[in-house]
Amino acid sequence: MAESEDTKKMVTLKSNDDKEFEVEEAAIIQSEMIKNMIEDGCATGVIPLPNIDSKTLTKVIEYLNKHISKDEDEDEDEADDKGKAVETGEEDDLKEFDEQFVSMDWEELFDIIMAANYLNIHELMELCCQSAADRLKNKSVRAVREMLKITNDLTEEEEKEIINDAPWAFEGPEIDDTVN
Template sequence: MVVLMSNDGVIFTVEESAAARSQTINQMIEDGCSDGNIPLPNVDSKTLEMVIEYCTRHDKAERMAEGAEAKAAAEEYDAELMKVDVKTTLFNLMMAANYLNIDSLLKLTALAAGNAVKGKEPEEIRDTFGIINDLTPEEEDQIRKDNTWSYE
Protein backbone atom coordinates (compact mmCIF):
# COMPACT_ATOMS: atom_id res chain seq x y z
CA MET A 1 0.00 0.00 0.00
CA VAL A 2 1.06 3.57 -0.70
CA VAL A 3 0.05 6.59 1.36
CA LEU A 4 -0.62 9.79 -0.58
CA MET A 5 -1.21 13.20 0.97
CA SER A 6 -3.07 15.94 -0.90
CA ASN A 7 -2.08 19.61 -0.69
CA ASP A 8 -4.86 20.19 1.86
CA GLY A 9 -3.51 17.48 4.16
CA VAL A 10 -5.95 14.63 3.40
CA ILE A 11 -4.36 11.18 3.55
CA PHE A 12 -5.25 8.42 1.05
CA THR A 13 -4.11 4.79 1.19
CA VAL A 14 -3.86 3.25 -2.26
CA GLU A 15 -2.77 -0.11 -3.63
CA GLU A 16 0.70 0.21 -5.04
CA SER A 17 -0.30 -1.15 -8.45
CA ALA A 18 -2.96 1.57 -8.79
CA ALA A 19 -0.67 4.34 -7.50
CA ALA A 20 2.06 3.19 -9.90
CA ARG A 21 -0.14 4.16 -12.87
CA SER A 22 1.26 7.60 -12.09
CA GLN A 23 4.79 7.73 -13.48
CA THR A 24 5.61 10.43 -10.92
CA ILE A 25 4.52 8.28 -7.97
CA ASN A 26 6.00 5.14 -9.50
CA GLN A 27 9.38 6.85 -9.80
CA MET A 28 9.21 7.96 -6.15
CA ILE A 29 8.39 4.39 -5.08
CA GLU A 30 11.22 2.93 -7.17
CA ASP A 31 13.70 5.51 -5.87
CA GLY A 32 12.68 4.82 -2.26
CA CYS A 33 11.56 8.42 -1.81
CA SER A 34 8.11 7.57 -0.50
CA ASP A 35 9.31 7.37 3.13
CA GLY A 36 5.92 6.22 4.41
CA ASN A 37 3.84 8.79 2.58
CA ILE A 38 4.06 10.79 -0.60
CA PRO A 39 3.05 14.46 -0.43
CA LEU A 40 1.39 15.80 -3.56
CA PRO A 41 1.57 19.59 -3.21
CA ASN A 42 -0.10 20.27 -6.57
CA VAL A 43 -3.26 18.17 -6.06
CA ASP A 44 -6.21 18.94 -3.77
CA SER A 45 -8.10 16.15 -1.97
CA LYS A 46 -11.23 16.30 -4.16
CA THR A 47 -9.17 15.92 -7.32
CA LEU A 48 -6.85 13.32 -5.81
CA GLU A 49 -9.84 11.22 -4.81
CA MET A 50 -11.04 11.24 -8.43
CA VAL A 51 -7.55 10.40 -9.70
CA ILE A 52 -7.24 7.50 -7.27
CA GLU A 53 -10.65 6.16 -8.29
CA TYR A 54 -9.62 6.38 -11.96
CA CYS A 55 -6.31 4.60 -11.35
CA THR A 56 -7.90 1.93 -9.17
CA ARG A 57 -10.62 1.14 -11.71
CA HIS A 58 -8.17 0.97 -14.59
CA ASP A 59 -5.74 -1.13 -12.57
CA LYS A 60 -8.49 -3.63 -11.70
CA ALA A 61 -9.79 -3.67 -15.28
CA GLU A 62 -6.31 -4.38 -16.58
CA ARG A 63 -5.83 -7.28 -14.16
CA MET A 64 -9.24 -8.88 -14.84
CA ALA A 65 -9.24 -11.98 -17.01
CA GLU A 66 -12.30 -10.94 -19.05
CA GLY A 67 -10.47 -8.23 -20.98
CA ALA A 68 -13.27 -7.00 -23.24
CA GLU A 69 -15.82 -6.78 -20.42
CA ALA A 70 -13.36 -5.06 -18.10
CA LYS A 71 -12.34 -2.61 -20.81
CA ALA A 72 -15.98 -1.75 -21.53
CA ALA A 73 -16.61 -1.12 -17.83
CA ALA A 74 -13.57 1.17 -17.64
CA GLU A 75 -14.67 3.09 -20.74
CA GLU A 76 -18.15 3.52 -19.27
CA TYR A 77 -16.59 4.81 -16.04
CA ASP A 78 -14.37 7.20 -18.05
CA ALA A 79 -17.41 8.63 -19.85
CA GLU A 80 -19.16 9.23 -16.51
CA LEU A 81 -16.02 10.72 -14.97
CA MET A 82 -15.81 13.33 -17.72
CA LYS A 83 -19.33 14.62 -16.95
CA VAL A 84 -17.91 17.27 -14.64
CA ASP A 85 -17.71 21.03 -14.47
CA VAL A 86 -15.29 22.10 -17.19
CA LYS A 87 -14.12 25.32 -15.55
CA THR A 88 -12.91 23.78 -12.31
CA THR A 89 -13.11 20.00 -11.98
CA LEU A 90 -12.00 19.05 -15.50
CA PHE A 91 -9.24 21.63 -15.42
CA ASN A 92 -8.03 20.33 -12.02
CA LEU A 93 -8.12 16.72 -13.26
CA MET A 94 -6.13 17.68 -16.33
CA MET A 95 -3.54 19.51 -14.26
CA ALA A 96 -3.28 16.58 -11.81
CA ALA A 97 -2.93 14.07 -14.65
CA ASN A 98 -0.14 16.18 -16.09
CA TYR A 99 1.64 16.66 -12.73
CA LEU A 100 1.30 12.98 -11.82
CA ASN A 101 2.21 11.91 -15.35
CA ILE A 102 -0.81 9.66 -15.94
CA ASP A 103 -0.86 9.62 -19.72
CA SER A 104 -4.22 7.88 -20.18
CA LEU A 105 -6.01 10.31 -17.83
CA LEU A 106 -4.33 13.30 -19.46
CA LYS A 107 -5.50 12.14 -22.88
CA LEU A 108 -9.01 11.54 -21.54
CA THR A 109 -9.25 15.01 -19.98
CA ALA A 110 -7.80 16.66 -23.09
CA LEU A 111 -10.41 14.90 -25.22
CA ALA A 112 -13.17 16.05 -22.86
CA ALA A 113 -11.86 19.63 -22.98
CA GLY A 114 -11.76 19.49 -26.78
CA ASN A 115 -15.32 18.20 -26.89
CA ALA A 116 -16.40 20.99 -24.53
CA VAL A 117 -15.26 23.66 -26.99
CA LYS A 118 -16.01 21.89 -30.26
CA GLY A 119 -17.93 24.19 -32.60
CA LYS A 120 -17.90 27.15 -30.18
CA GLU A 121 -16.98 30.71 -30.92
CA PRO A 122 -14.00 32.23 -29.09
CA GLU A 123 -16.31 34.14 -26.73
CA GLU A 124 -18.10 30.91 -25.78
CA ILE A 125 -14.78 29.15 -25.21
CA ARG A 126 -13.63 31.96 -22.94
CA ASP A 127 -16.85 31.64 -20.98
CA THR A 128 -16.56 27.82 -20.77
CA PHE A 129 -13.08 28.02 -19.23
CA GLY A 130 -13.44 31.34 -17.42
CA ILE A 131 -10.79 33.03 -19.55
CA ILE A 132 -10.65 36.81 -19.45
CA ASN A 133 -10.26 38.41 -22.87
CA ASP A 134 -7.25 40.71 -22.70
CA LEU A 135 -7.24 41.54 -26.42
CA THR A 136 -8.42 44.85 -27.79
CA PRO A 137 -11.06 44.72 -30.54
CA GLU A 138 -8.36 45.79 -33.01
CA GLU A 139 -6.08 42.92 -31.94
CA GLU A 140 -8.95 40.44 -32.27
CA ASP A 141 -9.76 41.74 -35.76
CA GLN A 142 -6.11 41.37 -36.80
CA ILE A 143 -5.98 37.79 -35.48
CA ARG A 144 -9.16 36.94 -37.40
CA LYS A 145 -7.67 38.45 -40.57
CA ASP A 146 -4.39 36.57 -40.11
CA ASN A 147 -6.20 33.28 -39.50
CA THR A 148 -9.20 33.38 -41.81
CA TRP A 149 -8.73 29.66 -42.56
CA SER A 150 -9.72 28.79 -38.98
CA TYR A 151 -13.06 30.61 -39.23
CA GLU A 152 -14.24 28.83 -42.39
Protein backbone atom coordinates in the same frame (compact mmCIF):
# COMPACT_ATOMS: atom_id res chain seq x y z
CA MET B 1 -6.74 -15.70 -2.45
CA ALA B 2 -7.91 -13.79 0.64
CA GLU B 3 -4.37 -13.94 1.95
CA SER B 4 -2.96 -12.14 -1.11
CA GLU B 5 -5.64 -9.44 -0.74
CA ASP B 6 -4.58 -8.87 2.87
CA THR B 7 -0.92 -8.54 1.91
CA LYS B 8 -1.39 -5.88 -0.75
CA LYS B 9 1.26 -3.21 -0.56
CA MET B 10 -0.21 0.14 0.37
CA VAL B 11 1.12 3.64 -0.25
CA THR B 12 0.02 6.68 1.74
CA LEU B 13 -0.54 9.94 -0.12
CA LYS B 14 -1.09 13.29 1.56
CA SER B 15 -3.04 16.05 -0.20
CA ASN B 16 -2.24 19.75 0.15
CA ASP B 17 -5.11 20.11 2.64
CA ASP B 18 -3.46 17.49 4.92
CA LYS B 19 -5.78 14.55 4.21
CA GLU B 20 -4.11 11.17 3.90
CA PHE B 21 -5.16 8.42 1.50
CA GLU B 22 -4.08 4.77 1.62
CA VAL B 23 -3.82 3.50 -1.95
CA GLU B 24 -2.81 0.11 -3.31
CA GLU B 25 0.66 0.22 -4.82
CA ALA B 26 -0.72 -1.61 -7.87
CA ALA B 27 -3.05 1.34 -8.51
CA ILE B 28 -0.71 4.23 -7.75
CA ILE B 29 2.19 2.95 -9.85
CA GLN B 30 0.17 4.06 -12.88
CA SER B 31 1.67 7.40 -11.87
CA GLU B 32 5.17 7.50 -13.37
CA MET B 33 6.22 9.96 -10.66
CA ILE B 34 5.13 7.72 -7.77
CA LYS B 35 6.38 4.58 -9.53
CA ASN B 36 9.84 6.13 -9.84
CA MET B 37 9.77 7.19 -6.18
CA ILE B 38 8.90 3.64 -5.12
CA GLU B 39 11.59 2.12 -7.36
CA ASP B 40 14.19 4.57 -5.99
CA GLY B 41 13.19 3.83 -2.38
CA CYS B 42 11.94 7.38 -1.76
CA ALA B 43 8.36 6.36 -0.91
CA THR B 44 8.90 4.72 2.46
CA GLY B 45 6.60 7.06 4.40
CA VAL B 46 3.78 9.40 3.52
CA ILE B 47 4.14 10.95 0.07
CA PRO B 48 3.16 14.62 0.16
CA LEU B 49 1.38 15.98 -2.91
CA PRO B 50 1.49 19.76 -2.45
CA ASN B 51 -0.17 20.48 -5.82
CA ILE B 52 -3.30 18.34 -5.33
CA ASP B 53 -6.27 18.92 -3.01
CA SER B 54 -8.20 16.07 -1.39
CA LYS B 55 -11.26 16.42 -3.67
CA THR B 56 -9.12 16.05 -6.78
CA LEU B 57 -6.96 13.30 -5.28
CA THR B 58 -10.11 11.33 -4.43
CA LYS B 59 -11.16 11.44 -8.10
CA VAL B 60 -7.67 10.49 -9.32
CA ILE B 61 -7.57 7.52 -6.93
CA GLU B 62 -11.04 6.45 -8.10
CA TYR B 63 -9.75 6.43 -11.69
CA LEU B 64 -6.55 4.55 -10.79
CA ASN B 65 -8.42 1.90 -8.78
CA LYS B 66 -10.79 1.26 -11.67
CA HIS B 67 -7.89 0.91 -14.11
CA ILE B 68 -5.66 -1.45 -12.09
CA SER B 69 -6.56 -4.70 -13.84
CA LYS B 70 -6.73 -3.03 -17.26
CA ASP B 71 -3.11 -1.89 -17.09
CA GLU B 72 -1.81 -5.20 -15.72
CA ASP B 73 -3.70 -7.15 -18.38
CA GLU B 74 -2.48 -4.83 -21.14
CA ASP B 75 1.16 -5.38 -20.19
CA GLU B 76 0.75 -9.18 -20.34
CA ASP B 77 -1.45 -9.24 -23.44
CA GLU B 78 0.55 -6.67 -25.41
CA ALA B 79 3.35 -9.13 -26.11
CA ASP B 80 0.96 -11.97 -27.03
CA ASP B 81 -1.80 -10.18 -28.94
CA LYS B 82 -0.11 -7.15 -30.43
CA GLY B 83 -2.44 -5.46 -32.89
CA LYS B 84 -5.54 -7.43 -31.90
CA ALA B 85 -8.42 -5.47 -30.42
CA VAL B 86 -10.78 -7.78 -28.61
CA GLU B 87 -13.77 -6.14 -26.96
CA THR B 88 -14.59 -7.68 -23.59
CA GLY B 89 -17.19 -6.86 -20.99
CA GLU B 90 -14.43 -5.37 -18.83
CA GLU B 91 -13.27 -3.06 -21.62
CA ASP B 92 -16.86 -1.95 -22.20
CA ASP B 93 -17.23 -1.28 -18.47
CA LEU B 94 -14.04 0.78 -18.50
CA LYS B 95 -15.21 2.83 -21.50
CA GLU B 96 -18.51 3.49 -19.75
CA PHE B 97 -16.68 4.38 -16.53
CA ASP B 98 -14.37 6.76 -18.42
CA GLU B 99 -17.34 8.48 -20.09
CA GLN B 100 -19.05 8.93 -16.72
CA PHE B 101 -15.78 9.96 -15.07
CA VAL B 102 -15.21 12.97 -17.33
CA SER B 103 -18.78 14.22 -17.10
CA MET B 104 -17.92 16.97 -14.60
CA ASP B 105 -17.67 20.73 -14.62
CA TRP B 106 -14.74 22.59 -16.19
CA GLU B 107 -13.03 23.50 -12.95
CA GLU B 108 -12.97 19.92 -11.69
CA LEU B 109 -11.83 18.64 -15.11
CA PHE B 110 -8.93 21.11 -15.19
CA ASP B 111 -7.95 20.23 -11.61
CA ILE B 112 -7.74 16.57 -12.65
CA ILE B 113 -5.75 17.48 -15.78
CA MET B 114 -3.28 19.38 -13.60
CA ALA B 115 -3.07 16.47 -11.13
CA ALA B 116 -2.58 13.93 -13.94
CA ASN B 117 0.17 16.09 -15.38
CA TYR B 118 1.86 16.51 -11.97
CA LEU B 119 1.65 12.78 -11.20
CA ASN B 120 2.54 11.84 -14.80
CA ILE B 121 -0.49 9.60 -15.40
CA HIS B 122 -0.62 9.40 -19.20
CA GLU B 123 -3.99 7.68 -19.73
CA LEU B 124 -5.83 9.96 -17.30
CA MET B 125 -4.24 13.01 -18.89
CA GLU B 126 -5.27 11.88 -22.38
CA LEU B 127 -8.82 11.07 -21.27
CA CYS B 128 -9.38 14.44 -19.60
CA CYS B 129 -7.69 16.47 -22.34
CA GLN B 130 -9.79 14.69 -24.97
CA SER B 131 -12.92 15.53 -23.00
CA ALA B 132 -11.90 19.20 -22.83
CA ALA B 133 -11.10 19.24 -26.56
CA ASP B 134 -14.45 17.64 -27.40
CA ARG B 135 -16.26 20.30 -25.40
CA LEU B 136 -14.40 23.10 -27.20
CA LYS B 137 -14.66 21.59 -30.68
CA ASN B 138 -16.40 23.80 -33.26
CA LYS B 139 -17.22 26.53 -30.73
CA SER B 140 -16.94 30.18 -31.67
CA VAL B 141 -14.09 32.31 -30.35
CA ARG B 142 -16.51 34.10 -28.04
CA ALA B 143 -17.82 30.78 -26.70
CA VAL B 144 -14.30 29.46 -26.05
CA ARG B 145 -13.35 32.68 -24.27
CA GLU B 146 -16.39 32.41 -22.05
CA MET B 147 -15.92 28.69 -21.38
CA LEU B 148 -12.25 29.12 -20.44
CA LYS B 149 -12.81 32.48 -18.72
CA ILE B 150 -10.37 34.26 -21.03
CA THR B 151 -10.70 38.02 -21.14
CA ASN B 152 -10.55 39.63 -24.55
CA ASP B 153 -7.44 41.80 -24.60
CA LEU B 154 -7.97 42.98 -28.19
CA THR B 155 -9.22 46.43 -28.99
CA GLU B 156 -12.37 46.70 -31.10
CA GLU B 157 -10.26 47.69 -34.11
CA GLU B 158 -7.92 44.71 -33.69
CA GLU B 159 -10.83 42.31 -33.34
CA LYS B 160 -12.57 43.74 -36.42
CA GLU B 161 -9.35 43.33 -38.41
CA ILE B 162 -9.07 39.69 -37.36
CA ILE B 163 -12.74 39.09 -38.17
CA ASN B 164 -12.17 40.55 -41.64
CA ASP B 165 -9.02 38.48 -42.22
CA ALA B 166 -10.37 35.22 -40.77
CA PRO B 167 -14.15 35.30 -40.41
CA TRP B 168 -14.24 31.51 -40.05
CA ALA B 169 -12.54 31.84 -36.66
CA PHE B 170 -15.58 33.62 -35.28
CA GLU B 171 -18.12 31.16 -36.64
CA GLY B 172 -19.54 28.25 -34.72
CA PRO B 173 -22.06 27.58 -32.01
CA GLU B 174 -22.13 29.69 -28.92
CA ILE B 175 -22.32 28.33 -25.39
CA ASP B 176 -24.45 25.22 -24.94
CA ASP B 177 -24.81 22.38 -22.45
CA THR B 178 -21.35 20.92 -23.28
CA VAL B 179 -19.75 23.64 -21.13
CA ASN B 180 -20.41 21.71 -17.95
